[in-house]
Amino acid sequence: MSILISILAFIVAIGLLVTVHEFGHYWVARRCGVKVQRFSIGFGRPLWTRVAGRDRTEYVIAAIPLGGYVKMLDEREEPVPEAERHRAFNRQTVGRRMAIVAAGPAANFLFAILAYTLMFMVGVGGIKPVVGHVEPGSLAAEGGxxxxxxxxxxxxxxxxxxxxxxxxxxxxxxxxRRVEVLVRDAQGREVVRSLDLSDRRRLLDEGPLLDKLGIVAWHAWSEPVLGELIPEGAAARAGLRSGDRILQADGIRIDSWQSWVAHVQARPEQSIELWIERDGRREFMVIRTDSREVNGERVGLIGAYPYVDEATAEAMRAQVRHGPWISFVHGVERTWDMSVMTLRVMWRLLTGEAAVSNIAGPISIAEYAGVTAVIGLSAFLGFLAIVSISLGIINLLPIPILDGGHLLYYCVELIKGSPVSPTVEAIGQRVGIVMIGLLMTLAFYNDFMRILG
Structure with a gap:
């Protein structure tokens, strides 16, 4: 069922964003007087076709939903009657051609603003940024x-x-650079912590940022309190009960469920001396762990689940919601911030400071689409916005066959006073196809490596 949801969410997302992009080209072309012959969402065999309008434009939905195109009247592709030559794309001024080409990516950025605006109006849900556990020796631990x-x-x-x-x-x-982080600690004091983020290569490596900083976010099960016990498991055999809080293990203070799990897993079939809190009293106990094999390695286990405090979990939920105007302002700011961040990460990829394994392909995008669709409308809108921004930026890259490549040709035309030669365009198209092919191959490779673990 989850695979079906991911596929459907992916088709909806890509279909919508491609339509937005191509509509940008279509709308500006019509405003510039260019005749549009076909507006296609997808490639390959047409699934649905309709001819409408004074120009008898053909509107198509095709079988492969991984792109689309707007076909305009152009003398370079077919003979054009004398009466319609003024409506051919190639007859337009450089400025008009640049506007038509740039309109696709521009539509993606405008859509991102709209999606973020709606997201803030609906309400952005999440949990309060409370630290659940700090890994010893990590950047977060060094920062206090x-x-x-x-x-x-x-x-x-x-x-x-x-x-x-x-x-x-x-x-x-x-x-x-070093970042100053204002926190409110467990005693209610406001304290400034410091994070040294100078190692950009480490931060931009594959994986969640918080993991690389050594921070585990607080969850409803973050406290080192036992929940349901498995009958005949090590915890039950030792006399532990649901509700027991682990205070110390082998003389080491336990402050989170994660640290308790790590302590147990490192001691398969070994005895652990415990101090626990039960009904307000401290008690001493000894437990001998069981073991199992995980990824070829023996790890300890005791047969206990964490206790989930539903009341505390509800209190820790956070939601950011604004009215229409403030949401629009935040939508513009978020679109700008995410665009700049995307460009900076892409530059780090080129300089080797960011791992190429972070490049996601259609499989990962489909998975994210499915997850956000299940979470709710707000999460799905945020997903649509970031993918729309990515499509806009990628299409503006100066790679032949992309919009950015055409804009580069037009800039050259403005400088030299004449169009780029057909030979140069043909060579550029071949180079562009190879570059896009290599990028897609890398993205698919990363997807399959994630699937294979």
């Missing part, structure tokens, strides 16, 4: 972060949710 820290601001930017905190940390990390 502690469990139960509530992140209030990253530099001067407020962070209402973990998503905003991670986004702001990544943005600051791209600058490769």
């Amino acid at each position: 972060f502690e469990a139960r820290d509530l992140i209030l601001r990253v530099n001067d930017t407020e962070t209402a949710t973990w998503e905003l905190a991670a986004l702001n940390l990544l943005e600051q990390g791209l600058d490769g």
